Amino acid sequence: LVFKLGTLISEGLTICSVPSSRPHCFVTIHSLVLVRIVSDGVSHSQLNLTHDPIADMINAVSSDIVSLASQRTYEVFLQDTAYLGALESYPQLTSRAERIGYRISKVVYRGYQAPQRLQATHDEAIQSRVHLKLMSESEEQTQALEEFKLRREKERIKLKHEMEQKLQDHTQEMQKLTQDWVLEEERLVYQSALKLEAEELEAKLEVEKKEHQLKAAHLESLRELGVDMTRYLVARQPQFGPEKEVIVGAPTSTIPSNHSSTI
Incomplete structure (x- = not known):
């Protein structure tokens, strides 16, 4: 790893750029390190641990950044x-x-720089993913539209069947009502x-009853007049014929020789 820039401002900050490499990937990470020299509790032996504290801190931050970046892909890193x-x-x-008498106040990430070829590849990958996403969304919209049309068609067919069934039920009900009305x-x-x-x-029977009553009254009146009811009733029978005469109520010797009968 090679730092492109390393500058120490006494009791201030260090600006450094750390290349982070992976197979087929080389990215320069820019960081700003705020450091402070510890004035109290620092022994002379600590200060003598290094002849170049800035280089030690650059190497340390480089190791940390490489360790962090190597665990991630380029896309995840971005x-x-x-x-x-x-x-x-x-x-x-x-x-x-801390071992060499300094204290890190803060580390500021200032961005990254990738080779043009890598950036172009990344941009193409982004465009490809965006294109695939758009195609997927378009396909989903098309599929959703087809499903919507299919649902509407099913609803239309269902509604049509329901209307036909209602019409059939109404027709059958009207036919039943008509049949019931005809039967009634x-x-x-x-x-x-x-x-x-x-x-x-009843009227006929009443008439016949009255006729019978009249006949009975007539016969009763004849009986009271002394008419022989037997001979009268026999004479009334149709087998005697209209040319025959029957004398009712007179002795037999008084019947004329021409066989005529007086009634």
Whole structure:
């Protein structure tokens, strides 16, 4: 790893750029390290541990960044770079600085720089993913539209069947009502005919009854007049014929010789 820039401002900050390499990937990460020289509690032996504290801290931050970046792909690195600004992401830097009498106040991530070819490849990959996503969304929309049309068609067919079923039920109900009405009308007509027939029969019987009463009264009046009812009734029978005469109520000797009878 080679730092492109390393500058120490006394009791201030260090600006460095750290290349992070993976197979087929070379990215330069720019970081700003705020350091402070510890004035109290620092022994002379600590200060003598290094002849170049800046180089030690650059090597430490380089190790931390390489360790962090090597665990991620290029795409994952671009999606999440917040960890590069967290002090806990640099354990080697903080421990090394404390051993040589310095304290790390803060590490600021200032961005990255990738080779043009890598960036172009990344841009193409992004465009390809965007294109695939758009195609997928378009396909999903087309599929959703087809499903929507299919649902509407099913609903239309279902509604049509329901309407046809309702119409059929209504027709059957009307036919049943019509049939019931016809049967009721026939029943009423039949009952009226029976009633009329019964009334006619009753009237006929009443007439016959009155006729019988009149005949009985007539016969009773004849009997009171002394008419022989037997001979009278026999004479009334049709077998005697209209040319024969029967004398009712007179002795047999008084019948004329021409066989005529006086009634």
